Amino acid sequence: AQSVTQLDSQVPVFEEAPVELRCNYSSSVSVYLFWYVQYPNQGLQLLLKYLSGSTLVKGINGFEAEFNKSQTSFHLRKPSVHISDTAEYFCAVSPQGINSGYSTLTFGKGTMLLVSP
Amino acid sequence: DAGITQSPRHKVTETGTPVTLRCHQTENHRYMYWYRQDPGHGLRLIHYSYGVKDTDKGEVSDGYSVSRSKTEDFLLTLESATSSQTSVYFCAISGRGIEQYFGPGTRLTVT
Numbered sequence: 001a002q003s004v005t006q007l008d009s010q011v012p013v014f015e016e017a018p019v020e021l022r023c024n025y026s027s028s029v030s031v032y033l034f035w036y037v038q039y040p041n042q043g044l045q046l047l048l049k050y051l052s053g054s055t056l057v058k059g060i061n062g063f064e065a066e067f068n069k070s071q072t073s074f075h076l077r078k079p080s081v082h083i084s085d086t087a088e089y090f091c092a093v094s095p096q097g098i099n100s101g102y103s104t105l106t107f108g109k110g111t112m113l114l115v116s117p
Numbered sequence: 118d119a120g121i122t123q124s125p126r127h128k129v130t131e132t133g134t135p136v137t138l139r140c141h142q143t144e145n146h147r148y149m150y151w152y153r154q155d156p157g158h159g160l161r162l163i164h165y166s167y168g169v170k171d172t173d174k175g176e177v178s179d180g181y182s183v184s185r186s187k188t189e190d191f192l193l194t195l196e197s198a199t200s201s202q203t204s205v206y207f208c209a210i211s212g213r214g215i216e217q218y219f220g221p222g223t224r225l226t227v228t
Contacts, residue, residue, distance in 0.1 A: 042221060109157060110159050
């Protein structure tokens with residue numbers, strides 16, 4: 001079984017400042033890793049994913065994340081945030097070695113990013 | 118955006134009544150999922166489908182049933198709604214890739 005811990009429930013930050021949203025996971029097998037973003041009253045949108053290869057993954061809207069296997073972490077970063085980045089961010093994992101196209105996602109509880117002027 | 122619609126988008130119902138939520142996709146993806154989202158819990162998997170008439174339980178399946186008679190439609194039924202089932206329900210799909218794509222959600226209130 002997998003579990004995901006998002007260490008901060010809320011992260012307040014000023015516009016144009018850098019931000020890091022932390023995600024740690026626990027799993028007895030290798031995993032795929034994902035970050036999703038949820039804007040108010042909307043569904044979840046995939047920000048980025050780590051499947052294999054380079055541990056630094058770039059996603060949409062200027063976000064990036066780094067997979068650290070030894071620390072079992074997949075922290076999300078952005079060098080300069082905008083007001084429009086205000087949203088809830090979810091980290092999720094899925095075990096590797098399963099049928100293509102099918103995944104069992106385990107989500108963290110989410111981190112609310114609050115960007116103020 | 119992935120072609121996923123959910124209906125209804127909002128529903129208020131009384132305790133003890135049956136409720137059916139519909140997820141419709143136009144992507145011809147094989148896998149479909151139902152999640153519920155509650156404050157402080159993130160998203161939790163209710164049921165999923167790996168093909169027409171092929172479904173299985175997720176983490177929080179008690180009180181819910183599903184059906185999939187066509188590739189494009191995945192129905193979630195609450196046989197007798199309870200207040201603990203007040204939640205936002207999301208449908209998701211996955212196809213060739215591992216990642217899942219989510220619908221816009223249905224906000225269900227059980228009074």
